[in-house]
Amino acid sequence: xSDPILDRLLQLASKRFGVDVSALNPxxxxxxxxxxxxxxxxxxxxxxxxxxxVEVPDYELQDARTFTDIADVxxxxx
Amino acid sequence: xxxxxxEFSGEALSWDMHDDILEVRxxxxxxxxxxxxxLDELDRLxxxxxxxxxxxxxxxxxxxxxxxxxxxxxxxxxGLVERAESSRTRKALRKIAGPELGxxxxxxxxxxxxxxxxxxxxxxxxxxxxxxxxxxxxxxGMVHGVVFGGGFELMLLxxxxxxxxxxxFAFPELRLxxxxxxxxxxxxxxxxxxxxxxxxxxxGRTLGAKRAYDVGLVSQVVPRGKxxxxxxxxxxxxxxFDPHVVAMAKPFAKPVPRAQLEREKDLFCRMVTDPVVLKxxxxxxxxxxxxxxxx
Numbered sequence: 001x002s003d004p005i006l007d008r009l010l011q012l013a014s015k016r017f018g019v020d021v022s023a024l025n026p027x028x029x030x031x032x033x034x035x036x037x038x039x040x041x042x043x044x045x046x047x048x049x050x051x052x053x054v055e056v057p058d059y060e061l062q063d064a065r066t067f068t069d070i071a072d073v074x075x076x077x078x
Numbered sequence: 079x080x081x082x083x084x085e086f087s088g089e090a091l092s093w094d095m096h097d098d099i100l101e102v103r104x105x106x107x108x109x110x111x112x113x114x115x116x117l118d119e120l121d122r123l124x125x126x127x128x129x130x131x132x133x134x135x136x137x138x139x140x141x142x143x144x145x146x147x148x149x150x151x152x153x154x155x156x157g158l159v160e161r162a163e164s165s166r167t168r169k170a171l172r173k174i175a176g177p178e179l180g181x182x183x184x185x186x187x188x189x190x191x192x193x194x195x196x197x198x199x200x201x202x203x204x205x206x207x208x209x210x211x212x213x214x215x216x217x218x219g220m221v222h223g224v225v226f227g228g229g230f231e232l233m234l235l236x237x238x239x240x241x242x243x244x245x246x247f248a249f250p251e252l253r254l255x256x257x258x259x260x261x262x263x264x265x266x267x268x269x270x271x272x273x274x275x276x277x278x279x280x281x282g283r284t285l286g287a288k289r290a291y292d293v294g295l296v297s298q299v300v301p302r303g304k305x306x307x308x309x310x311x312x313x314x315x316x317x318x319f320d321p322h323v324v325a326m327a328k329p330f331a332k333p334v335p336r337a338q339l340e341r342e343k344d345l346f347c348r349m350v351t352d353p354v355v356l357k358x359x360x361x362x363x364x365x366x367x368x369x370x371x372x373x
Binding site for chain 1: 109143144147223224243244246281282283284286287288289
């Protein structure tokens with residue numbers, strides 16, 4: 001079953017970091033899958049906030065490693 | 079006295095004049111970390127701002143990652159270690175008590191010396207920052223990406239701030255066992271409510287540009303890549319007013335919180351010699367974690 005939050009997140013990540021969306025899997029470690037560091041991850045947080053109209057305090061993402069984890073954090077706020 | 083040139087190309091920042099506007103560009107890799115080289119050049123800028131024909135100034139970064147990631151923590155760490163290493167007291171104590179006991183004893187005895195040296199450094203930063211803060215011409219900050227710690231404190235010296243949508247502000251200092259030391263909290267309290275300050279300080283979280291606009295920290299939020307163009311329009315508008323009137327009005331609108339700044343310096347210098355700080359700095363400097371900046 002499709003998860004609209006997760007799908008949107010994968011699209012945002014793909015667009016922001018120039019990785020083909022088909023190469024991203026929900027359970028990938030985002031830092032590995034996107035080859036990014038923490039400062040670049042903040043860019044994704046900004047995109048997420050804009051796309052979902054929510055504020056995501058980044059400490060909630062401290063233990064989130066995968067796209068699924070991040071989608072769950074966003075889900076609590078929409 | 080030699081006049082400071084209206085054109086300058088340095089290691090950490092450069093500037094030149096466009097019509098009556100002084101444009102100052104931060105360009106040190108990776109993200110304009112503030113160490114002694116940057117401080118020397120900021121000192122030079124501070125002097126120029128008080129003796130210039132420019133009618134306004136724009137401060138921005140051309141580094142992709144952002145405006146400024148804060149103090150150069152590697153330099154701070156190396157400096158603290160070096161001060162401890164080169165301490166004559168430490169050498170003497172090592173001779174008497176052996177390396178381990180000598181080092182432990184030296185840390186106790188040497189703390190006031192390190193604290194005094196850090197105090198001199200902090201006094202200098204505060205002097206330079208306050209000179210920029212009190213420049214008689216409008217200073218327009220254009221920020222994007224990372225605006226953390228000392229970078230946030232640098233931005234707070236600006237009179238009007240234009241933020242690109244990508245901007246994120248944070249005071250992550252508590253992670254290091256410190257409070258911001260370059261005047262951050264006293265100056266932030268001029269602009270936003272104390273609840274916002276506590277949220278930033280006590281959680282170490284980042285704040286996006288939109289929220290920063292909502293709480294009154296920045297004047298405008300603009301799309302990525304458009305900030306400099308908009309900042310130039312703001313600067314051109316501020317430059318239309320009589321410079322003497324601006325110079326008289328600015329200190330009234332933007333008072334320097336001197337007593338709070340002194341208290342911050344005392345607190346910072348008291349905290350910086352705690353072994354927890356050195357350990358946290360060591361962890362940060364040697365980290366190969368992909369997420370050292372996250373709170």
